[in-house]
Amino acid sequence: MSGGSYYVPASSKWPIFAGLALAAMLVGLGILLVYGWGSWIMGLGGVAILVVMGLWFRDVIKESRGGLYDAQMDRSFRWGMGWFIFSEVMFFAAFFGTLFYVRTFALPWLDGEGAKGVSALLWPDFAASWPLMNPPGSEIEGPRGIANPWQLPLVNTLFLVTSSITLTIAHEGLKAGHRDSARNCLIVTLILGVCFLLVQGFEYYEAYAHLGITLQAGIYGSTFFLLTGFHGAHVTVGAIILASMLWRLQCGHFERDNHFGFEAAAWYWHFVDVVWIGLFLFVYVF
Amino acid sequence: MAPKLPPKAPLEHGNSITGGASAHEGEHHYRSGPLRWLLTTNHKEIGTLYLIFSLSMFMVGGIMALVVRLELFQPGLQMVQPEFFNQMTTMHGLIMIFGAVMPGFVGLANWMVPLQVGAPDMALPRLNNFSFWLLPIAFVLLLSTLLMPGGGPNFGWTSYAPLSTTYAPPSTTFFIFSLHMAGISSILGAINIIATILNLRAPGMRLMDMTLFVWTWLITAFLLIAVMPVLAGVLTMMLLDINFGTSFFNAAGGGDPVLFQHLFWFFGHPEVYIMILPAFGIVSVIVPTFARKPLFGYSSMVYATASIAVLSFTVWAHHMFSVGLPLVAELFFMYATMLIAVPTGVKVFNWIATLFRGSITFETAMLFALAFIVLFSIGGFSGLMLAIAPADFQYHDTYFVVAHFHYVLVPGAVFSIMAAVYYWLPKWTGHYPDERLGRWHFWLSVIGVNLLFFPMHFAGLAGMPRRIPDYALQFADFNMASSIGGFLFGFSQLLFIWVIVKCVRGGVKAPARSWDGATDLEWTVPSPAPLHTFETPPDMRRIES
Amino acid sequence: MRKVLVLAVMVVAIAGLQRNALASDWNMPVGVTEISRSVYSLHMLIFWICVVIGVVVFGAMFYSLFRYRRSKGAKAAHFHEHTTVEVFWTTIPLLILVAMAVPATATLKEMYDTSESDLDVLITGHQWRWQYEYLGEGVSFFSNLSTPSAQIEGEAPKDEHYLLEVDQPLVLPVDRKVRFLTTSADVIHSWWVPAFAVKKDAMPGFINEAWTRIEEPGIYRGQCAELCGRNHGFMPVVVHAMEQDDFDAWLAERKQQAASAANSVDREWKMDELMAQGEKVYSTICAACHQAEGQGLPPTFPALAGNQALMDDLEKHIGVVLNGVSETAMPAFSGTLNPVDIAAVITYERNAWGNETGDVIQPSDIQARLSSE
């Protein structure tokens, strides 16, 4: 602990702008969903969020590079990022919980097994299976086929796992002062991330165009897109963060022993990677 | 408990500089313009903003409750139509929980946690400002749903699907987004509090030296970070079911409406402890002060709080006893729920042991804290009754439940916030609150609150379901009593506002240590606490003897 | 002190009223089944345990408050720790809880044993009425609130069973194990009769089980116990329990009626007959959403009066009523109303409140459509 050098910024206009931007984006999205217009409000809000975040972080970077932050401040950032990732873990936990619940409880019950098996009286023709191709209600059309986990999803797994490795190498490089190798590995990481997203996009296209896996295709499609969709969104955010780290690296930021921005980005990327492993296992393989 | 040591150096305002530019910029910005409150990063100002926001939401939510009570004054439909009644019930629950009680506690944390751990501010001051300003934005959006076509949310604060999805008014999408924002605010606020407590304690202050208020907030913040994302997740699933045709809560697609409830209550139950743990902390600092005796069983209080937090993750389905869970699940959740009475009991017993052989005075803060102990326990007892699954089949969704949770929430959580306000007003304003008015406020509130909520036990046992705008004749007397109590309690809060305004504007000057029994760190800084305190942290290292 | 008084008053009130005929007005009803009696005694057991703990704990607290006032010169002691007492007041409550858990577990197991029933009733919740189907007997009907709206609006005096009365109660035999299968056609409802200690949620798409064995003939009243929309408060449950013989006779009569209703589908119905029948169906079923005068509650519930688009499109009208509108509150009525009622209500809607299409829809046409689908 330190004595008297904890930096307290005087005031800042970014937080309230960030709040308003977030509100604009969400309200815009709401209007779009409910009344069918408002996409421009949403878009404006989204852009505003990026801009404000950029400016906000610019201040932080400036202060950090201006030597205003001490070791204690660095710890505050670490705790902050750590707990933020924990909150993300819980967010995904809810979705994995959904998947497990549906597979182990709801579907068997609807098929007449287990404690609430009488429910099958309502769905005489239903047979539980996973992936669920024939949902109980006749008005809901299930998927026609599913993706083979050992093709594209496996490739994607390799992309992400490799990218975590290259990112670690980049980090080690930074710590050792090898900025060029750090930069190169970071670029590779980014490329792998983008490849992942492209493959994921292609998978979505396949799902909608050929396999009939849609959001409306019953619980299989619902959980599939819920989990992969939010994961994909996180990869996208992670890639944006990594890209800005690359930019900062280019600008000569980060010291060998002081580069928490980079580390935070790496934590986030590893977290996203671990979530994918869970997804690969429970959404695709088992 | 480790004895509290006074900091070695006398603590004066402005006896050091903050990092580099900030001191200068600070001076500059604080004087300039009306934007000050919008842009502030100061924990005391943000704390004040939270408290003002909480009080305003308490009024809004309270007035909605009074609409409910007005309609229920007599059998028959008089004032409002059922759909509006349902919106009032729902909004009342949401606003009181997310708008009044939680921000109230966060405001207290903002003010007092840095002062009690000897920190110059919160760990992440800009984030702190963001957390606060999300709230008014979120609640403006939430309240605006009432004006949208089809009305606002009308499915209860619990938002059970499919009433809240397929059968919900169009404004539900906006309701979801507003809670998303409130949730982000809570998560970020909690992260800030944890980082402050773990990282900004004064040198030498160990975890087991912290006040119980700080301890309970540390654990509360953990709960918040663990469960608010689950709420965000389940709300997102609602959004998808409403707008994108997914089947999470629809059996025809292979989903299950009960899944909604599992996810909701996985959040919802820890949520109720989020609203009571800081209250325990407040009572645990007020009681020793006015009993002039150190808190009894400090470490067992800490462990009890932690056990409550851990157990709170394993009891959620006690809200779902009648949804048709398998027998084993029913038994598990019943036992786990009952267990929570043990650590809670430990707290109650320790408070009483603290009073025992003390030297007790009854300032308003103490009165509220004492009423808390008794009335919260009564609410806890009815909670225990609800925990008995076979009996809950009779209680569930009746006014017995309404009585239970108002006892723990109103003379529980809300009284603790009031106690805290009376306790810390001298530190905030430099003046003592008016004791005479305070006592009036207290006694009217206690009488009002009991008249309001006690008869609900009887109404519930006699079979009155909750969330109904009209009722059978045998419930008439109980409801009339409740409504009268409601108005008494509600209008008594005008006194509260008066006390606060009066205290801000003047009154008997308070010294740094405003209460003679108070020993915590915040009483070493002047009253009113200057904008910047502990810029040089107090040295809390113990002197080896 | 006040709080002790409040508590004492409450104890006396409840103790006194227990022996009183009014008991059920203040306390949980004892009920008319073995289970409901077990639940009642569990309730009283926990209640008294809490009272005793409350008296001891608050007693100690008020003693301290009274005895150690500074105004009476009390000097504060300084002890602040004692491991033995902590252990003591952790274990004692634990033991008390175990003592409560044992009988609770037994009762719960009993409640969950739905095997070997004598009669199965499928209970379906609808917004906002109950439907009862005697499984295997071919008897099924709706049970609607029968309190007139004049009483609700305060234009007429409220009678004794205000809001707790229905047009057709569920009829059950006494001394038989009756199994309830609860489900819902729309949102979650909850079927509750306090006198049986049965409360089971009705979940759309799933079935829950519960059971009862009523010991005394009589009329038992309860209410829907899960918020289910605007008329949640107007969805009572009434059970008429009777001796087995009476029940058999009642059931036979209902079967008879069902058969004759089927016959009447084939005959030609006149406009005024259909209008009369249609008005009845409309006011008990459709008015809850589309309102008494067909004005609806836009935007959620569309108006039917003056709804020109609908009046121009008879096919759509019939289709919507038969099949509902998915993803909205509008239910499909093909499975829940008989062809006569459907024909009647459509005829009514097309000729009431200023709608003047003159269309007469025959039950036989509806019947034909149903069998062709």
Ligand code: HEA
């Ligand atoms: C601050 C909020 C708060 C708190 C602290 C509690 C505390 C408890 N609650 Fe409560 N509860 C709510 C808020 C809260 N609750 C809300 C809002 C709802 C309704 C939500 C909704 O549906 O809208 C609810 C509903 C609710 C239900 C569901 C009822 C139903 O819908 O059917 C249940 C069931 O088990 C329950 C149980 C408990 C228990 C066992 C405790 C325990 O923690 C209480 C422990 C305390 C004591 C027991 C007293 C002190 C102890 C002693 C003096 C020791 C000795 C005692 C014994 C051994 C008996 N609560």
Ligand code: HEA
């Ligand atoms: C912390 C939370 C909290 C608090 C403080 C309260 C406070 C009150 N609640 Fe609360 N209540 C809930 C949380 C809370 N409630 C929840 C979660 C539900 C469930 C919702 C659901 O079913 O979904 C509920 C449901 C609920 C119901 C059941 C509704 C139903 O089932 O249909 C009722 C009925 O009486 C009620 C009444 C009251 C009253 C009269 C107060 C009073 O204590 C309020 C008094 C306060 C004021 C009146 C404001 C302050 C007054 C002034 C500043 C003076 C100016 C005022 C005037 C001009 C009048 N509440």
Ligand code: CUA
């Ligand atoms: Cu049906 Cu409430």
Ligand SMILES: [Cu+2]
């Ligand atoms: Cu709970």
